[in-house]
Amino acid sequence: KQEVTQIPAALSVPEGENLVLNCSFTDSAIYNLQWFRQDPGKGLTSLLLIQSSQREQTSGRLNASLDKSSGRSTLYIAASQPGDSATYLCAVDTGNQFYFGTGTSLTVIP
Amino acid sequence: GAGVSQSPSNKVTEKGKDVELRCDPISGHTALYWYRQSLGQGLEFLIYFQGNSAPDKSGLPSDRFSAERTGGSVSTLTIQRTQQEDSAVYLCASSSTQGQRQFFGPGTRLTVL
Numbered sequence: 001k002q003e004v005t006q007i008p009a010a011l012s013v014p015e016g017e018n019l020v021l022n023c024s025f026t027d028s029a030i031y032n033l034q035w036f037r038q039d040p041g042k043g044l045t046s047l048l049l050i051q052s053s054q055r056e057q058t059s060g061r062l063n064a065s066l067d068k069s070s071g072r073s074t075l076y077i078a079a080s081q082p083g084d085s086a087t088y089l090c091a092v093d094t095g096n097q098f099y100f101g102t103g104t105s106l107t108v109i110p
Numbered sequence: 111g112a113g114v115s116q117s118p119s120n121k122v123t124e125k126g127k128d129v130e131l132r133c134d135p136i137s138g139h140t141a142l143y144w145y146r147q148s149l150g151q152g153l154e155f156l157i158y159f160q161g162n163s164a165p166d167k168s169g170l171p172s173d174r175f176s177a178e179r180t181g182g183s184v185s186t187l188t189i190q191r192t193q194q195e196d197s198a199v200y201l202c203a204s205s206s207t208q209g210q211r212q213f214f215g216p217g218t219r220l221t222v223l
Contacts, residue, residue: 101152
């Protein structure tokens, strides 16, 4: 069974700092990997999706990379802002199943 | 529609009752997904549909859970003989087709007393 781990579980940084969130998965047979953010009491928002054939995706201040062979993905957030405070989740698609990590809770301090 | 909608937003039921949760995906999206998030737990995948077909139902927690989708649009998740451990937020998502970005609804909070 696929296991998805996110490190760290929680992170607190001052505003303006660049940061990296990590996601690892145990089975490299994936179709894609997706990063989401979840705000308290709200649903999930898709940030980036990386297909298994891709190495990275960028959207604004966000950059996600994928190393399928080593079972790792990173989400890089540049010039963090207080509005980036949320829980970030990665999820892998194995075709018929989807596995989410437990998330990283990010707090950006003004 | 503009986004994924779910109803009801909240549901309180008594142990042993059946409940039905509804999901309206984004118009034109052929893939639809059901998840649940229990208090303090991560997101658990339940089932997904491509069109009206669910290729793999092994993610459903027990045979009390069933889901259907008709007309390639609305989906319902039914829980029979609810138990207290079924209490969770049930989330629905849709994507244009399988393997694309998923867009989530606001969820249905189910409380089983």
